[in-house]
Amino acid sequence: MNSKSKGGFLFRRRSEINLYSLSLEHFAIEFLSLAQEYSPAPDPNSEHAMASPLDQAPSGSNHSRAPGIASQVEQQPLSGTEESQDHGSTGIKQNGWRRLRGFFGSSSIKACLLFLPPALLLFTLFVTWPVVEAAYYSFYNWNGYGAPSKWIALENFVRVLNDPIFYHSLFNNLLIILVSAFIQVPLALALALLISDKSRSSVVFRAIFFLPYILGEIVAGLIWRYMYDGNYGVVAVVYRWFGKEAPEVLATEGWATAALLLVIVWKYFGFHMALFVAGRQGIGDDVLEAAKIDGASRWQTTRRIVLPLMRNVAVLSLFFSILGSLQAFAIIVALTDGGPSNSTHSAVSYLYNFGIKRMRVGFGSAIGVTLFIICVLVMVIYKRLLMREKEAR
Amino acid sequence: MKANRTGLFLYYRWLVLLLAAGFCLLPLWATVIGGFKSPGDLRTNAFGLPRQWLLDNYVSIVTGGRFWQMLGNSAFIAAVTVFLTLLVSSMAAFVLAHLRFAGKRWIANYLALGLTFPFATAVLPVFIRVRDMGLLDSYWGVILPQIAFNLGFSVVLLQGFFAELPGELFEAAYVDGCSYPRMFWQITLPLSRPILATVGVLSLVGSWNEYLLPLVMINDESLYPWPLGIMQYQGQYGTDWGKVLAFVSLTLTPAVIFYLMAQKHIIAGLTSGAVKG
Numbered sequence: 063m064n065s066k067s068k069g070g071f072l073f074r075r076r077s078e079i080n081l082y083s084l085s086l087e088h089f090a091i092e093f094l095s096l097a098q099e100y101s102p103a104p105d106p107n108s109e110h111a112m113a114s115p116l117d118q119a120p121s122g123s124n125h126s127r128a129p130g131i132a133s134q135v136e137q138q139p140l141s142g143t144e145e146s147q148d149h150g151s152t153g154i155k156q157n158g159w160r161r162l163r164g165f166f167g168s169s170s171i172k173a174c175l176l177f178l179p180p181a182l183l184l185f186t187l188f189v190t191w192p193v194v195e196a197a198y199y200s201f202y203n204w205n206g207y208g209a210p211s212k213w214i215a216l217e218n219f220v221r222v223l224n225d226p227i228f229y230h231s232l233f234n235n236l237l238i239i240l241v242s243a244f245i246q247v248p249l250a251l252a253l254a255l256l257i258s259d260k261s262r263s264s265v266v267f268r269a270i271f272f273l274p275y276i277l278g279e280i281v282a283g284l285i286w287r288y289m290y291d292g293n294y295g296v297v298a299v300v301y302r303w304f305g306k307e308a309p310e311v312l313a314t315e316g317w318a319t320a321a322l323l324l325v326i327v328w329k330y331f332g333f334h335m336a337l338f339v340a341g342r343q344g345i346g347d348d349v350l351e352a353a354k355i356d357g358a359s360r361w362q363t364t365r366r367i368v369l370p371l372m373r374n375v376a377v378l379s380l381f382f383s384i385l386g387s388l389q390a391f392a393i394i395v396a397l398t399d400g401g402p403s404n405s406t407h408s409a410v411s412y413l414y415n416f417g418i419k420r421m422r423v424g425f426g427s428a429i430g431v432t433l434f435i436i437c438v439l440v441m442v443i444y445k446r447l448l449m450r451e452k453e454a455r
Numbered sequence: 456m457k458a459n460r461t462g463l464f465l466y467y468r469w470l471v472l473l474l475a476a477g478f479c480l481l482p483l484w485a486t487v488i489g490g491f492k493s494p495g496d497l498r499t500n501a502f503g504l505p506r507q508w509l510l511d512n513y514v515s516i517v518t519g520g521r522f523w524q525m526l527g528n529s530a531f532i533a534a535v536t537v538f539l540t541l542l543v544s545s546m547a548a549f550v551l552a553h554l555r556f557a558g559k560r561w562i563a564n565y566l567a568l569g570l571t572f573p574f575a576t577a578v579l580p581v582f583i584r585v586r587d588m589g590l591l592d593s594y595w596g597v598i599l600p601q602i603a604f605n606l607g608f609s610v611v612l613l614q615g616f617f618a619e620l621p622g623e624l625f626e627a628a629y630v631d632g633c634s635y636p637r638m639f640w641q642i643t644l645p646l647s648r649p650i651l652a653t654v655g656v657l658s659l660v661g662s663w664n665e666y667l668l669p670l671v672m673i674n675d676e677s678l679y680p681w682p683l684g685i686m687q688y689q690g691q692y693g694t695d696w697g698k699v700l701a702f703v704s705l706t707l708t709p710a711v712i713f714y715l716m717a718q719k720h721i722i723a724g725l726t727s728g729a730v731k732g
Contacts, residue, residue, distance in 0.1 A: 170554045173635035181547035181566065181606055188603035189569050192580035199580065206583060253475055256468050263472075269718050270476045273483070276714050276721065278664035280682040281707050284689060284699065285482045288489065294696050296485055299501040328478065336726040360464070389573040392666035396686065410575040410667075418579060418671060426579045434576040441571050 283396025490701030569607025
């Protein structure tokens with residue numbers, strides 16, 4: 063698929079399909095005329111008027127003109143369309159036809175009522191409302207049973223914000239982002255430039271590099287837990303080659319964090335590479351051809367043409383690093399479980415360990431809310447910066 | 456001289472690529488091969504072929520019921536999640552892409568909110584909600600929140616694609632008296648296979664690998680999906696790495712087979728999905 067069609071629907075923008083605006087326009091006109099007849103103060107905002115007083119539309123039309131046709135239309139909404147179109151020339155029929163259009167507009171409302179609620183219901187029930195609830199619970203000392211009754215105001219937040227482990231977790235999140243920005247993304251970019259062509263070897267290498275990304279985080283964590291094992295693991299074997307006993311990497315503060323960062327690079331650089339490959343393949347051949355004809359060397363082409371054109375991909379890639387860092391959890395559980403002495407927690411694993419595991423709903427919610435605020439801030443700021451770059455270009 | 460430099464470049468290219476490939480594959484190789492080794496063999500010979508091929512680890516897992524049960528649980532949860540995510544989000548995306556009504560933009564932005572924060576921030580209230588609904592220790596306690604959290608990206612992706620479909624088709628269908636639900640089933644969905652595949656792959660991989668949600672919602676071991684089961688197994692056998700590695704190898708097999716079969720689509724799906732998400 064692909065880079066081409068993809069680029070297509072990424073960057074091309076089409077306006078609304080005419081048809082619907084047409085039918086809805088008719089509906090709006092119809093409705094507005096009815097509204098003028100029946101209500102003393104017509105709503106000037108037609109778009110608003112369209113949806114809100116739905117129920118009035120059919121009953122209103124019954125009262126106004128040609129009630130017979132209107133009721134007929136209601137009984138057989140769609141089969142009648144062609145017929146009335148044929149006879150559209152006479153006055154009453156014309157009116158009926160317009161009414162039909164209007165009715166079609168309300169059938170679109172029916173479609174809305176049929177198609178939207180499942181998504182909205184699920185989303186509200188399990189995504190947005192829980193966030194609101196988290197904000198509510200965060201003011202209570204509550205173990206999750208009965209109703210929350212012990213109001214402790216901001217104490218949960220005070221406790222979170224005074225906990226050095228929380229800051230250490232956030233610091234680890236920051237480390238992940240930094241390693242991603244300065245090691246992982248450049249590495250992915252360099253490799254992507256080497257293998258973005260269509261040769262067989264490139265395809266194979268791309269597949270290999272992407273492989274760790276599709277493995278579960280748990281699997282990645284366990285595999286590397288074995289690799290780092292001071293007695294059995296690969297690290298141990300390597301140390302023995304040099305005649306030394308291996309340290310317990312995952313049990314040493316500092317080393318454990320470094321080990322975690324390496325695993326994250328291992329698991330995710332392939333994903334960033336794939337982003338860059340897609341970006342590189344999206345650059346038109348004509349530009350590169352032109353550079354070649356002008357006698358630009360491979361390095362010059364890369365430096366002056368390819369890299370500047372891939373800037374947006376890099377912005378995006380970093381965005382995903384930030385997002386991933388803010389969500390890092392299972393990989394930490396499987397690799398270190400936050401140890402030694404809570405030095406490798408991420409924000410989410412901190413939340414799990416100190417909130418969920420002990421069923422301290424109020425405290426956990428306070429962590430959740432804090433994390434939520436951090437996430438939204440980071441996202442908004444990053445998107446702002448990204449937008450500004452786009453505008454500047 | 457120029458040819459010489461190109462030759463040098465190619466040489467370094469291969470060197471770098473092979474090193475990186477080794478970095479990627481070595482842990483996987485050590486894992487799969489480690490499952491065949493005795494503890495003593497593992498200790499002294501991490502990379503090489505086993506001195507004696509030990510099948511016990513693999514055989515005992517494959518013949519025990521637990522492994523298959525875990526995979527079955529994961530497969531069921533993932534299948535239902537993918538199906539319902541596609542259904543629910545494409546329905547919503549259809550309405551948002553093709554109809555005009557008051558509050559439409561508001562609804563689209565509302566659903567896109569799901570993209571801005573990780574699921575974990577709201578996991579405690581979700582847990583309480585699921586508990587109060589009596590869905591703890593059931594597949595649905597995992598499936599429903601998963602679908603809800605997939606809605607953000609899937610509606611955004613699908614809506615973008617649906618809005619690009621040629622309007623003439625819908626005009627023709629409309630003139631022929633086609634209803635909206637029929638347009639949805641017979642025009643939009645068949646034309647949207649690529650994006651449905653993308654969303655499907657994204658939610659499939661996400662659901663298959665999900666750890667936090669089942670960890671919170673499921674206590675009953677017979678309902679464990681594989682990420683929970685594997686952690687439990689690891690806890691049980693600790694540093695008997697031969698057993699653990701065999702278990703890890705077996706659980707990553709389905710993912711790797713699936714990946715090798717549909718590699719192109721998966722990479723395209725995950726990255727293009729990401730690009731637009």
